[in-house]
Amino acid sequence: MDYLVILLLQIGSAVASLVLMSIGLAVIFGMMRVINLAHGEFLMLGGYAAITAFNHGVNLWLAMVVVAPLAVGLFGAVVERLVIRHLYGRLIDTMLATWGLSLAMIGFVTVVFGNTVSGISAPLGSLSIGAYRTGAYEIFLIGVAVLLLVAGWLVLRFTRYGLIARGTMQNPAMAAALGTNPSAVYAVTFAVGSALSGLAGGLLAPLSGVVPTIGAAYIAKAFITVISGGAAILSGTAIAATLLGAINTLATFAFTSVLGEVALLVAAVVLLRLLPQGITGRFFRRAL
């Protein structure tokens, strides 16, 4: 019984971390058809922002929840202005340019911070479930993932910005003809997506630590989750993360962590073959 609870909790935690590490990418891809291959480095930057702020005396929660998203959001706005804006509608080119950006960011952070920035330990302590102990912070992250999805849904569904963003995403030319400035929407969206990546990077830092190359551990999983999810930003990410996270965890528990990872990757390949437009490309097409 305890084991079952702990297993479910672990699945929840795997799903939550997939959601966290892909949500920023999903927003940017879903709204703008831009794949940000520097996404992993955006997360990395979020981690560095949080840790640097913390090491300078900022309250840990403030560092993770405010400083990290703000810093990366600003950085995203600059990147949008300098690079992304010139490549709209050229999916492959944006992928290449952001990949270059990813290399440059790794190099830059290495030069600035070096490789031995001390991390922060996970707050909140641990708690017991029957005979097992688990980090309370992991449960907190599950909560944050759910909160982010719900908040995202509320924003898209009920706010003016959400409405305009959804309309622009479906038909930018028509949105412009109605008076919306699509490039402004894109700029805001990119900044918001970046800020979400920063938030996720900050929140994940206590568990994974930060080194300049940590982005590589995130990007492939995030990329695969988002594409498997398909067009719908939130439900796509949520469904794909749930599916892949559950498969990964179950296979890890049953076999080894490598097989868990391989099972995740194989599942994604099969999924894309069966549903070439992703899960929400076929089902739940009108979802958010």
Place this chain on the structure above:
Amino acid sequence: MLDIRGLSSGYHKIPIIFGVSFQVAAGEFVGILGHNGMGKTTLLRTIVGQLPATAGAIRFAGSDIAHAPTHRRARLGLGYVPQGRQIFPGLSVLDNMRMAAASAGLGDSVLDGVLDALPRLRSILGRPGGVLSGGEQQILALARCLCAEPKLILLDEPTEGIQPSIIEEIIEILQRLKGERGVTIVLVEQNLDFIRRLSDRVLIIQKGRMTGEIPPDHLGDDELVAEFVGMSAH
């Protein structure tokens, strides 16, 4: 209200319209009649800003908009009901309208007035735009345009692929708009009957050039009809 002089444009390097000039006064309903491929849609898309003008001037409500971005033209009060309707498929009917109001910087309060004018939409407010029939989409496209409270509406072939009963309804709506609200409208069509029943005056576009103007009641003329449709039995 709208003053177009020597306007040329086209797709990529292929020129489609050549030095088109015409004027529309406030409150006027101008029909532009032309066959397929004569440049009607290109003309409207150039006015809206979706295609760049290669030459000429567009003045609207007192400002030169020939090189303004699309959204700025829309904010100036240029409304557009495009060919093929371009409904946001994933938004509900209500959200399609709210999107328009929001894009124009208006509140949801405008919606009621529009729904009063187009009561048919009230019963389908919650349905996604993508599942509507062609006729319903056309009415929605019109409603969406109205939600931005435009000074001038550009209508691109609203009868295309639409059932006759709905066409009749659209005619009634447009007549009412013209009468009650005094909206200025430019309509491009190849549907003679439709254009005749609505327009104050009718311009003819042929191969990307404005070739003439005729009073709408002449459109009933058998000779002209036969020539236009090409069905005259010589």
Place this chain on the structure above:
Amino acid sequence: MINRRKLLRASAAGAAGLAAGPFVIRDLHAEDAVKIAGIHDTSGGLDIYGKQMVATLDLAVNEVNESGGLLGRKIQLINYDPQSNIQLYTQYATEAATKEKVAVVHGGITSASREAIRPLLKRFNTLYFYNTLYEGGVCDRNIFCTGSTPAQTVEKLVPYVQKKWGKKIYTIAADYNYGQITAKWVKKYAQDNGGEVVQTDFFPLDVTDFGPTVKKIQAAKPDLVMSALVGAAHISFYRQWAAAGMNKQIPLASTTFGNEIVITSPEEHNGYIVAFGYLEGIDTPANKKFVEIVHGKYGIPHMTELATMTYHGLHLWADAVKKANSLDRVKVIEALEGGASYDGPAGKTTIDAKTHHDILDVYIGEARDKKFVVLEKFAQQQPADTQAVCDLKKSPNENKQYVIDVKT
């Protein structure tokens, strides 16, 4: 086609130079300086180690130069950064040996990088020092391996922690040769000592999610966890282990938890017990001075065995050159084989002529507030694992890495 011998002769005779050579700032004595090369990853995933190895190599070279140089000449150090890319190791080793004609190459971090350049340097008759702790088994007269091997550290660590904490061990190890073989030694010594390894899990070097593992370990209820995790990604384990509060529940010992102490916090690592051929907390004047210099002048926050043995390695080589009074490779090798020894920050390290590995002091230490405190020292431990498979005195022409078969 030109045959190989002719080619080598041509290059030995010094054929035309090339424009695309490395960018070297030459000092005044460059013309008659003794060139040596360092090949360490200072960018890419391994730079955390590479940077400090470059620093200590530089320190050692400066020391030799300041004390009069070698054979009346200065040492000129040429550094290459292979960027954690195996193929660049190949290219740089060839360049160092045939273009720069260096007297010795120090370098290589992973076993893969060592195996990429070891055959090349042998072919080009260039002496090679590999200063990293590794899985053991290399048997080649042209190479000297100054780092510790699992038999040296695990043999001491396992009985120590079993006595302290209990017999049941859960091993988690990096999934590559070092981790695999370390896990085997852990199992062997655990059993020799009357205990058992309840489970062994291997993790590829880029795994960051250890959530399921933390739970699996709890389900297995071991007395202690033995970690041979390696690299940046694996630091996540220690964080997630502590986040679940497990570091207070099940103790942990490791032969790899080294530089990780800088990145993790005291709450996360206090109480971990490790075994290395060097610990920063060694309480000797030599080490204190060494640590002060690398912290201060080079800005390295924490010294590891890799960097310290690199320092030892350079001094071992320099002493041997002096002893041989020649840069001739064979003479230097013979001098090293003749019981060459260097007493430095890591204590006394002596070359084992049979295996060309170090006989070194093994330290057991405990992590306390970002520092390792030495608990116990085991002097002059033999590289028993490599000795079991390799005897260069008997067969000097050996040229391979043995996979050491651990009988459990």
Place this chain on the structure above:
Amino acid sequence: MKAGRVKAGPVKAGRMALAGNLAVLAAGLAALFGLPAFAETYLIINSTIFAAFAILALSLALIWGYAGILCFGQAAFFGLGGYTYAVAAINMGETTLPALMAVLLPALFAGLLGYFMFWGRISDVYLGVITLTVSLIFYRFVNQTAGEQWNIGDAPLGGFNGIPSTPILNWPGRAGDQLAPEDIFALSVGLLLAVYFGCKLLLATRFGRILVAIRENETRAELLGYDVRLYKLAIFMLGGAMAGLSGLLFANSVFVSPTMFSLPVSGQIIIWIIIGGLGTLIGPVIGCILMQVLTNWLGTVSQIKGFGWVDPNLVLGVLLVIFVLLVPRGLTGLAAGVWSWLKGLANRAPAERSATREQTDP
């Protein structure tokens, strides 16, 4: 969206093309016979690796530049070629058959993967994700084969460390009689020339012309009765075979390790092509060699005091962004642009003269 970024111009009039081909051939032959006579050993070793990589560059240049298939996991075939050779050679002793297998197996695997993708109508970014994922699966798998249970016959897969004891090719039929490094060099450069001109020939055949047509407009090709999937499959398999060949040569100049399958390898091929110019064959080869030389140089310069900021990642990344934004047609496109600009300058003088004459003559 088609994966093609910039469409290639039409095949240039015969004389220019012939001159270009002759120049490439001359450069290749000069390298083949000149280098061993004059150059130092390290340059020969480096050139061997460059040649192996140039074949890898051509493999993607062909399928991406001419068939519009952007494969983000070309490293999968590269690694598969290397590992196939290493494992087979260790087990068989004689290396001729293993060398053939190193080309065939990746081709067959590409066939399998291609069938899976093209018959599922997968394209664009989805194709990118699948190929990338497949190469990741290989990487993950091979990376964890350090244990003894992963020995294939006599060959330990070796996990992260790879197979350092990868055997060197022997002369066909003479097991144990290994090729010397300069023989490997000659083989690599010779094969590079063969592959380069083979691609040129292929593109001039019916198959090649149809392939380019498919890149230009898949729908039209289908409406003309071409089974687009078959053509894509064939070229994808050929690309796989070329990448496998490259892996074989790499295994002979370095040795096989899991990094062959890694994302940075796939990515670096894409960089070569972007820098060199998509839709050409010579561009990616030039891009490959330039980037290799640059990487090599960065590894030495960043070690000099005062140059610590020269982080190779930083330099390569910024370079890639600049090329995508400002030089989208790569170096070959840039060269062509400069050339036609110069020609324009040369032609303008007489044109201006005649223009003034027209004006003055009423």
Place this chain on the structure above:
Amino acid sequence: MTTSSTTASSTGSSTARPLLQTRGLTMRFGGVVAVDHVDFTLQERELRCVIGPNGAGKSTFFKCLTGQLVPSEGDVLYRGTPIAGSGSHRIARLGVGIKTQVPNVFDGLSARDNVWIAAAKVAPGRAAERRTDEAMARVGIAAIGHRLVGQLAHGQRQLVELAMVIAPEPDLILLDEPAAGMTDEEVDRLVDLIAELNRSHALVVVEHDMQFIRRIARIVTVFHQGAVLIEGGVAAILTNEQVRDVYLGKQAASPPHASRGEVSAQRTEGS
């Protein structure tokens, strides 16, 4: 101009197997029914014109025939073989060629290469070259063979596409608005070409330009709101009040399904 003349094929014995037949062909996009239960029959070597106002479903109908779209319902039979849902290339190999509404050409290739690609599908080596030259000569684009198609004018691109369609000599040629964007001389040549092609090929031509229809048509099918409104000889159709009303957008037009029963009668009358 022309009075309706009887063609052998259209009045051929009713037992002869038609070249192309659709039964209840329907294509829906979301809530929009683009093609609505179309029954359409075409005999060997028949020339059929399809007219109808914008949005009547003509192009969608063509896409269903060529496999670019998989119909929601109904059958397409080509010489008795069901082809609905087959791949485009399979249908093309059966001998169906199409010139699409928006020119579908290889922009990055020369005009001659474009046509050669088409010819090479059915003819090897020399024969392909010969066919290429023939097709280009027939269409009158031999002079622009070396030019990049992407840089040609719209009308010329249309001609290149036409040459691509006829080069493999398909049994059935579908032309979607072939005259759009052409100069008068080009249209004249097109009219002659269609007549000449019709001696050995079946054709279906979709066109808006009534003058053009009048010059080429014998039997005309009128689409309206996705369905067949009426079908008959060109003279009859062009004088038909109902057609005229539909075309003019007059509201008098009766719902399309009501007229279905008249089709055969009117058709007989027309031919």
